[in-house]
Amino acid sequence: MEKIKNIAAYKILDSRGEETIKVKIFSQNFFAEFSLPQGKSKGKYEACYLAPEKAIENIKKIIFPKIKNKEVNFQKIDQILLSLDKTPNKRKIGGNATLGVSIACAKLQAKVEKKPLFLFLERFFKKKKKKKSLFLLMNVINGGLHAKGGVAFQEYHLILKEKSLKESVFLGAKLYRKIGEKLETNIGDEGGYVPQMQDEKEPLFLLQKIKKRKNVSLGLDVAASSFFKNGKYFLKNKTLNFDELLNFYLAIEREFDLLYLEDPFEESGFEKFSLLRKKLKKTLICGDDLTVTNKERLKEAIKKSAIDLLLVKPNQIGTLSETIEAINFARENNIDVVVSHRSGETEDTFIADLAVACNAWGAKFGAPARGERTAKYNRLIEIENGYF
Numbered sequence: 001m002e003k004i005k006n007i008a009a010y011k012i013l014d015s016r017g018e019e020t021i022k023v024k025i026f027s028q029n030f031f032a033e034f035s036l037p038q039g040k041s042k043g044k045y046e047a048c049y050l051a052p053e054k055a056i057e058n059i060k061k062i063i064f065p066k067i068k069n070k071e072v073n074f075q076k077i078d079q080i081l082l083s084l085d086k087t088p089n090k091r092k093i094g095g096n097a098t099l100g101v102s103i104a105c106a107k108l109q110a111k112v113e114k115k116p117l118f119l120f121l122e123r124f125f126k127k128k129k130k131k132k133s134l135f136l137l138m139n140v141i142n143g144g145l146h147a148k149g150g151v152a153f154q155e156y157h158l159i160l161k162e163k164s165l166k167e168s169v170f171l172g173a174k175l176y177r178k179i180g181e182k183l184e185t186n187i188g189d190e191g192g193y194v195p196q197m198q199d200e201k202e203p204l205f206l207l208q209k210i211k212k213r214k215n216v217s218l219g220l221d222v223a224a225s226s227f228f229k230n231g232k233y234f235l236k237n238k239t240l241n242f243d244e245l246l247n248f249y250l251a252i253e254r255e256f257d258l259l260y261l262e263d264p265f266e267e268s269g270f271e272k273f274s275l276l277r278k279k280l281k282k283t284l285i286c287g288d289d290l291t292v293t294n295k296e297r298l299k300e301a302i303k304k305s306a307i308d309l310l311l312v313k314p315n316q317i318g319t320l321s322e323t324i325e326a327i328n329f330a331r332e333n334n335i336d337v338v339v340s341h342r343s344g345e346t347e348d349t350f351i352a353d354l355a356v357a358c359n360a361w362g363a364k365f366g367a368p369a370r371g372e373r374t375a376k377y378n379r380l381i382e383i384e385n386g387y388f
């Protein structure tokens, strides 16, 4: 039986040039590694992210002694991690420390079983009735906390579902380059452009014009918590109250091919999500900061009928087992999932395998540019091509 023999954890850089951690786990015959991403517009209810030095110390001094010589089985390891930190947000040993160990261990187990990662992961998910291809949500215009000088809404997506994943990737990239030709701008944290725009609607006109083709839709991650203060929403050139912002979304839905709307209101606004959802005709509402990949928050969202889709970011919750649990629970309640990167990313491609394995509704990996984002799109192409 393969057992955990050694662990390494050290600091590396993420795509913003900030320090994050990499975890390597060794068994007798194999090793596997995971590099942790980090968010900037983080949800208040996410798992706690400790400073890299502290997380590394916890991995070496608290976690490793408890998992040494244990079987390479990520679910069993996750149980140990959860017993070491019973706080609701993993503030004791850190969600980054636990997730690093959890995913590195799952990758190691896949190697022990000699399976490509996505095939190894598949069996942990309840099967959907019909296997469908992924929508790719490519973030091509950045704003909010990810782009100084941009509009208040954080992400403007082109949403693609061509006949194959590679056709979606290449079409998205072509449109992304086309947008770039029209603009003279900086690039935001997720690789999208940061054009000078009057207001939050103007980027949508640009994308609507660029996409022309009917089978490309538009999406928005508003990340509303980042501009919500004292009951008001501070957009680029105006301040709106709840009713005004709600009507703004309804107008956008009428005017554009808006398929996807993430975090339209602040992270505690379950009822507000639900009111908007009742009025929207075709746009799907996704919860990110609202639900933080957390089953308990998801329960609340289900009770209030607040969302159609759950955004899945493993580092919001801190173990792979809990991530899988949230996905399966969402599915049991007719909520599909979008597997997502973070704004501070690494070259790690785990989330691409996760998106395929759980047969997600969508994958949100940022712009089709910059190595840390293209690594994930390229992994999707690799999986589709059958070269694992």
Ligand code: PGA
Pocket (backbone or CB within 6 Å): 038, 039, 040, 041, 042, 043, 154, 221, 223, 288, 340, 341, 342, 343, 344
């Ligand atoms: P974050 O943003 O990684 O900075 O939290 C991504 C998102 O809000 O979807």
Ligand code: ZN
Pocket (backbone or CB within 6 Å): 221, 223, 262, 263, 288, 289
């Ligand atoms: Zn978001």
